[in-house]
Amino acid sequence: xxxxSFEKEAHELTIVSSSLDELEKxxxxxxxxxxxxxxxxxxxxxxxxxxxxxxxKYMIDAALExxxxxxxxxxxxxxxxxVSGVVIISESHLAIHxxxxxxxxxxxxxxxxxxxxxxVAYEFLKKKFNSKKASFTELKRGMIDRETLKLAEQPFEVxxxxxx
Amino acid sequence: xxxxSFEKEAHELTIVSSSLDELEKxxxxxxxxxxxxxxxxxxxxxxxxxxxxxxxKYMIDAALExxxxxxxxxxxxxxxxxVSGVVIISESHLAIHxxxxxxxxxxxxxxxxxxxxxxVAYEFLKKKFNSKKASFTELKRGMIDRETLKLAEQPFEVxxxxxx
Numbered sequence: 001x002x003x004x005s006f007e008k009e010a011h012e013l014t015i016v017s018s019s020l021d022e023l024e025k026x027x028x029x030x031x032x033x034x035x036x037x038x039x040x041x042x043x044x045x046x047x048x049x050x051x052x053x054x055x056x057k058y059m060i061d062a063a064l065e066x067x068x069x070x071x072x073x074x075x076x077x078x079x080x081x082x083v084s085g086v087v088i089i090s091e092s093h094l095a096i097h098x099x100x101x102x103x104x105x106x107x108x109x110x111x112x113x114x115x116x117x118x119x120v121a122y123e124f125l126k127k128k129f130n131s132k133k134a135s136f137t138e139l140k141r142g143m144i145d146r147e148t149l150k151l152a153e154q155p156f157e158v159x160x161x162x163x164x
Numbered sequence: 165x166x167x168x169s170f171e172k173e174a175h176e177l178t179i180v181s182s183s184l185d186e187l188e189k190x191x192x193x194x195x196x197x198x199x200x201x202x203x204x205x206x207x208x209x210x211x212x213x214x215x216x217x218x219x220x221k222y223m224i225d226a227a228l229e230x231x232x233x234x235x236x237x238x239x240x241x242x243x244x245x246x247v248s249g250v251v252i253i254s255e256s257h258l259a260i261h262x263x264x265x266x267x268x269x270x271x272x273x274x275x276x277x278x279x280x281x282x283x284v285a286y287e288f289l290k291k292k293f294n295s296k297k298a299s300f301t302e303l304k305r306g307m308i309d310r311e312t313l314k315l316a317e318q319p320f321e322v323x324x325x326x327x328x
Contacts, residue, residue, distance in 0.1 A: 033263065034270060036202065038303060074238040076252055086250040086257060088240055093248065097256050097276070099197065099306070101316040106198060106305045108272065112261070137303060139202060141270045142263070152265040 033142030034112040041105040043132035050100035052077040058128040062121040063087050091116050197306030198276040205269040207296035214264035216241040222292040226285040227251045255280050
């Protein structure tokens with residue numbers, strides 16, 4: 001079992017440069033910054049889904065299992081049932097909402113770059129929640145063309161003061 | 165402008181009962197617990213996307229604009245660029261990841277029940293980020309049948325102690 005390691009300053013430029021590498025390597029016109037797995041876990045163990053501690057632990061472990069770097073987390077136990085929570089990772093986020101009374105959990109596994117595979121987290125959670133009926137939809141996020149990606153290689157002009 | 169109001173104990177049973185009402189009213193076999201808008205905001209103002217304060221404020225305002233009840237929030241500023249953050253609402257969550265150097269933000273607007281319309285939050289954020297090229301995909305989450313929904317009307321047996 002992994003120990004949760006929280007990294008305060010993570011770096012997203014690696015995601016842009018790995019996307020650019022991917023684009024060059026495969027000679028593509030466009031590349032996606034991220035991949036988003038939207039998982040539906042039905043027929044889960046309701047007592048796991050109603051435990052803030054279990055849900056939080058499994059979500060953190062799922063992030064680590066798929067190779068992500070954890071930045072922040074927040075979880076909330078609803079009265080009388082259900083847990084909502086998010087683990088923010090350097091590579092985007094993992095989110096969960098549970099309906100223990102229905103044995104159902106909606107889980108989002110959004111990762112960027114090539115380091116993490118959200119499907120590893122999907123398989124891990126499916127097992128931990130004892131889901132007997134699970135499915136997922138996968139979407140590409142941030143379809144960026146070559147020209148736009150190259151923009152990121154130029155220095156970014158940051159406004160010191162910003163008024164709106 | 166709304167003041168952010170944080171409610172500690174929110175109640176998800178209203179979501180289940182409003183889904184059941186919807187199912188009865190429309191005489192459907194299945195109903196979705198939630199709706200999930202996955203928004204892609206391109207050609208945004210990079211200085212807004214690189215401001216933790218602005219991004220956090222607009223995400224909270226977006227939640228309130230669409231009628232959601234805020235439960236928790238967590239935001240993180242990356243070094244050197246980019247903000248990731250989540251607003252957990254009683255009705256699910258709003259999440260964002262920004263790439264200021266690309267003028268791009270990936271935003272998730274996941275709401276449950278019939279009280280909130282995630283597309284209101286989409287239009288609000290599109291305007292606030294000055295996005296000149298935006299699109300979204302909408303997915304239904306938690307497709308539940310009549311029989312399973314009715315399960316939720318029965319008392320849920322909560323295990324006091326849970327061992328795994």
